[in-house]
Amino acid sequence: MQKGAIKVTKAATSKLSTTDFNNLPFGKLFTDHMLIAEYKDGVWGDAEILPYGPLRFDPSLTTLHYGQSIFEGIKAYRMKDGSAAIFRPYENLKRFNKSAHRMAMPDVPEHLFIDGMKQLLNVDEKWIPSAEDHALYIRPFMFGTDEVIGVAPSSKYYFMIILSPVGPYFSNPLNIYVEEQFVRAAPGGVGYAKTAGNYAASLFPAKLAKEKGFDQILWMDANEHKFVQECGAMNVFFVMDGKLITPSLEAGTILDGITRKSVIDLAKSLGKTVEEREISIDELLEGYKKGSLTEAFGAGTAVTVSKIAGLQYKDTLISLDANNMPVADLIKKTMAEIKDGSIPDSFGWMVRTNA
Numbered sequence: 072m073q074k075g076a077i078k079v080t081k082a083a084t085s086k087l088s089t090t091d092f093n094n095l096p097f098g099k100l101f102t103d104h105m106l107i108a109e110y111k112d113g114v115w116g117d118a119e120i121l122p123y124g125p126l127r128f129d130p131s132l133t134t135l136h137y138g139q140s141i142f143e144g145i146k147a148y149r150m151k152d153g154s155a156a157i158f159r160p161y162e163n164l165k166r167f168n169k170s171a172h173r174m175a176m177p178d179v180p181e182h183l184f185i186d187g188m189k190q191l192l193n194v195d196e197k198w199i200p201s202a203e204d205h206a207l208y209i210r211p212f213m214f215g216t217d218e219v220i221g222v223a224p225s226s227k228y229y230f231m232i233i234l235s236p237v238g239p240y241f242s243n244p245l246n247i248y249v250e251e252q253f254v255r256a257a258p259g260g261v262g263y264a265k266t267a268g269n270y271a272a273s274l275f276p277a278k279l280a281k282e283k284g285f286d287q288i289l290w291m292d293a294n295e296h297k298f299v300q301e302c303g304a305m306n307v308f309f310v311m312d313g314k315l316i317t318p319s320l321e322a323g324t325i326l327d328g329i330t331r332k333s334v335i336d337l338a339k340s341l342g343k344t345v346e347e348r349e350i351s352i353d354e355l356l357e358g359y360k361k362g363s364l365t366e367a368f369g370a371g372t373a374v375t376v377s378k379i380a381g382l383q384y385k386d387t388l389i390s391l392d393a394n395n396m397p398v399a400d401l402i403k404k405t406m407a408e409i410k411d412g413s414i415p416d417s418f419g420w421m422v423r424t425n426a
């Protein structure tokens with residue numbers, strides 16, 4: 072086998088015929104195969120595609136103790152012509168390696184990330200759903216595999232890709248809790264990295280918010296608890312005075328979302344004014360009082376574009392009419408049309424799986 076070639080071992084049986092594509096709970100079902108590559112002695116070995124299944128580890132596995140683990144979320148879509156395409160995977164590769172750098176992990180080369188993903192998708196190509204709002208969710212991830220409990224960067228890593236057929240992450244407009252006590256990220260921290268610990272730290276506040284009836288938390292800045300940041304699984308956008316505004320990235324405390332940057336480019340191309348800047352909760356409350364805040368929505372790979380109907384801040388509920396959000400509707404519809412090939416992909420976002 073030539074260097075870089077991917078050895079494929081096919082699963083003896085497929086789960087495809089027993090998977091109900093009309094009922095796809097998010098992230099609970101996985102395809103027949105997975106990709107794995109090992110980094111050791113300073114180099115990446117060849118990737119292998121294997122039947123999906125459990126891994127065995129030593130209890131001292133460094134990642135279990137110190138969380139040296141990063142991941143990405145990407146979607147492959149079934150196009151109207153029957154072919155399949157991945158949404159902006161090169162952007163995810165760039166962000167993955169930024170996360171890797173921050174977490175003292177090695178870069179993953181393009182041939183493992185992109186070519187490996189394409190080959191895995193070709194092996195499990197029948198798993199790409201075609202229903203509206205459905206996709207094959209691609210989860211690349213990397214974690215340290217040293218067997219040692221001293222605190223240090225691992226010398227060995229696994230890079231893996233698994234695939235999960237998914238429907239919509241949220242089916243209704245969201246009720247959001249504006250968090251004033253807990254924080255997600257601080258300047259100088261790891262907020263911009265897609266690393267496991269950011270999600271682990273969000274679970275307890277998110278559990279409390281869920282118990283109060285909310286779908287997600289809107290995080291505030293760590294210093295003053297005044298400026299809105301992002302939600303647990305999505306970036307946020309607001310429409311105020313007809314302008315689309317979203318928190319800026321400079322502080323390094325929020326994820327540089329691929330959907331976020333796509334929404335910005337699309338909105339500009341549709342003639343909207345877009346502002347990336349600090350947004351204080353006071354500005355949103357003021358806009359709500361005056362009636363100039365008309366829309367709010369989240370943007371992310373899993374959630375696509377999800378409208379926000381309620382934002383609870385202390386005793387005040389910002390209540391928005393999800394049935395009257397023309398900007399969110401237009402962006403959601405146009406993105407979906409680009410993703411399934413109904414309209415031309417003038418941005419060059421879609422990457423064919425077998426090109």
Ligand code: PLP
Binds near residue numbers: 301306328330370371
């Ligand atoms: N913010 C957080 C914390 C996320 O987990 C996600 C999901 O990936 C996003 C934002 C949106 O990023 P993207 O559009 O790249 O999926």
Ligand code: COI
Binds near residue numbers: 145304305371372
């Ligand atoms: C994504 O949208 O890909 C995410 O990573 C969000 C969540 C499932 C963690």
